Amino acid sequence: MLAVNLVDLIKREQERFLTQHPRSAMAWKEGRQHFLYGGPSHWMRRWAGGFPIYVDRARGAHIRDIDGHDYVDFCLGDTGGMCGHAPEFVTEAALRQLTRGTTTMLPTEDSIWVGEELSRRFGSRYWTLTTSATDANRGAIRIARMVTGRPKVLVFSGCYHGGIEEAHIEIRDGQIGMRNQIHPNAVDHAAVSRIVEFNDIAALEAELSHGDVACVLAEPLMTNFGMIPVAPGFHDALRDITRRTGTVLILDETHTLSCGPGGYTQLHGLEPDILVAGKAIAGGIPAGIFGLSREIAERMWELVPFANPRQRQSAHLGIGGTLAGNALTVATMRAVLENVLTPQNYEGMIANATRLADQARRLITVHGLPWHVTQIGARAEVMFMPQPPRNGADVIAARNGDLETLLHAFYMNEGILVTPFHTMLLMCPATTAEDVERHTLVLERFILLLRRSGLA
Structure with missing residues (x-):
C-alpha cells in the first residue's frame, strides 16, 4: 500500500x-x-x-x-x-581573456599566480591542470601506476570519481559488480580494481596486503552516494596503511572543496600523495587539477625527466589534452581563487x-x-x-x-x-x-x- x-x-x-x-x-x-x-x-x-x-x-x-x-x-x-551563477569576478576575467585569446597551448603569467595559490591552500605540490576532475583522476592514477609498477586501483563501494573505469564497480549483496547501467567497456575490472566498503579498516588492510595496488582513490568523505561521514580514526589508518604498503593515496576533493578554502584536506591536516579537485575550481569553466607531493614528483622526474628542447618527442604521457590549462581556464581559476572562494x-x-x-x-x-x-x-x-x-x-x-x-x-x-x-x-x-x-x-x-x- x-x-x-x-x-x-x-x-x-x-x-x-x-x-x-x-x-x-x-x-x-x-x-x-x-x-x-x-x-x-x-x-x-x-x-x-x-x-x-x-x-x-x-x-x-x-x-x-x-x-x-x-x-x-x-x-x-x-x-x-x-561559485554561484555568473559571478562578477569570473565573468570579467573570462571576458577579458576572451579578447586576448582562449587557447594557445602556451602558459600565461596568470598560471604562476594560480600555481602558488594552489600550493598555499592545499600544501606545497606540483600541479597539473586538466579539463575535468575525471581527467585529473585519470592522470593521477596513471602516475601512481608509473611510479609503483602496480596495476590496481582500490576504491570504496558507492564512490564516484567521474568517468574513471576503475571506479565503476560496487559491492551489492556481498558481490562485486558493475554500478547501475554502466557497461564494463571491455575492461577486466578484476585485473585493475579492488573495492572495499568505506570506513572498513580491516578490509582495507587485507586488500592492500596483496601488494598489487598502485593507489587508493578516495573522497575525504563520501558525498555522491548519499553523504557518508568518516568514522573516527579512519583517515589516520588510511594514511598509515597506504604508507606501509607503498600505496599512493589520492584524495579527490571535487565535492569536499565545499569545506573551506583548502578543502577537507587543509581543514583536517590530511597528507595525500596526490590531491585532485575540479568542477568549481574555475567558476564553471571546465577544469580540473591534480597536485603531486614532492616525493611523487621526484619519482616521476626520474622516470620522465624534463624534455630536452633539442629533441622532438611526444610529451603527453597519456595525460591531459590540448585544451588543458588553456588561458581562459587559468584566468577564471585565478578569479575564483583570488576573489570568489575566499x-x-x-x-x-x-x-x-x-x-x-x-x-x-x-x-x-x-x-x-x-x-x-x-x-x-x-x-x-x-x-x-x-x-x-x-x-x-x-x-x-x-x-x-x-x-x-x-x-x-x-x-x-x-x-x-x-x-x-x-x-x-x-x-x-x-x-x-x-x-x-x-x-x-x-x-x-x-x-x-x-x-x-x-x-x-
Whole structure:
C-alpha cells in the first residue's frame, strides 16, 4: 500500500510539473529528436519531473526557466556552480581573456599566480591542470601506476570519481559488480580494481596486503552516494596503511572543496600523495587539477625527466589534452581563487548550510520522522534513514528511491532545485538567509503532504 501511495503522489507531482512547464516540455520533446537522451548531456534526463526545466538565465543562487519560474538553486550544477551563477569576478576575467585569446597551448603569467595559490591552500605540490576532475583522476592514477609498477586501483563501494573505469564497480549483496547501467567497456575490472566498503579498516588492510595496488582513490568523505561521514580514526589508518604498503593515496576533493578554502584536506591536516579537485575550481569553466607531493614528483622526474628542447618527442604521457590549462581556464581559476572562494565567502556559505541543516533537523524532530541531516562545510543532505550510513551497503539497504523522487518533483514544483541524483544541497556565496528560509518552508510543506497522505 505504501509503494502505491508514493507512486500516486509522484504521478500527481509530475502532472503538476507538466502543467506548470509547457515550454520546457515542448523543448524536451524537440530535443529528443536531436540528442541521444534528449539534451546535450545525458545527465540532463535525470530530473524527477519527467523532463528537465530549460534555463533562460541564472545568476547568483537563482535560476529562471523559459516558463518564467524562479528557483532557489541548491544544486548549483552538482557543484560546478559552487561559485554561484555568473559571478562578477569570473565573468570579467573570462571576458577579458576572451579578447586576448582562449587557447594557445602556451602558459600565461596568470598560471604562476594560480600555481602558488594552489600550493598555499592545499600544501606545497606540483600541479597539473586538466579539463575535468575525471581527467585529473585519470592522470593521477596513471602516475601512481608509473611510479609503483602496480596495476590496481582500490576504491570504496558507492564512490564516484567521474568517468574513471576503475571506479565503476560496487559491492551489492556481498558481490562485486558493475554500478547501475554502466557497461564494463571491455575492461577486466578484476585485473585493475579492488573495492572495499568505506570506513572498513580491516578490509582495507587485507586488500592492500596483496601488494598489487598502485593507489587508493578516495573522497575525504563520501558525498555522491548519499553523504557518508568518516568514522573516527579512519583517515589516520588510511594514511598509515597506504604508507606501509607503498600505496599512493589520492584524495579527490571535487565535492569536499565545499569545506573551506583548502578543502577537507587543509581543514583536517590530511597528507595525500596526490590531491585532485575540479568542477568549481574555475567558476564553471571546465577544469580540473591534480597536485603531486614532492616525493611523487621526484619519482616521476626520474622516470620522465624534463624534455630536452633539442629533441622532438611526444610529451603527453597519456595525460591531459590540448585544451588543458588553456588561458581562459587559468584566468577564471585565478578569479575564483583570488576573489570568489575566499575565507570570507566560505564563512557565509557554511553559516547558511548550518542554518539550513539546523532548521531541517528541527522539522524532522518536531514531526518525529526517521530521517537525519548531514552537513559538511557548505553542503548538507537530508537522508531518509534514522542514522548516517557507515558505508555504501547501509545506503543500499535503507535508500527509499520513490520517496526521493517524490521530494525532488515536489521541490521543483515549489521552486527549489537540489542535486537530482540524491538530496544534497550546496550553498554559494550568493545564497542568502532568505533562500534558506524558503527551503525550510518547502520542506515543511513536503512533510505535511506526507502526513496528510498517511506516509509520515
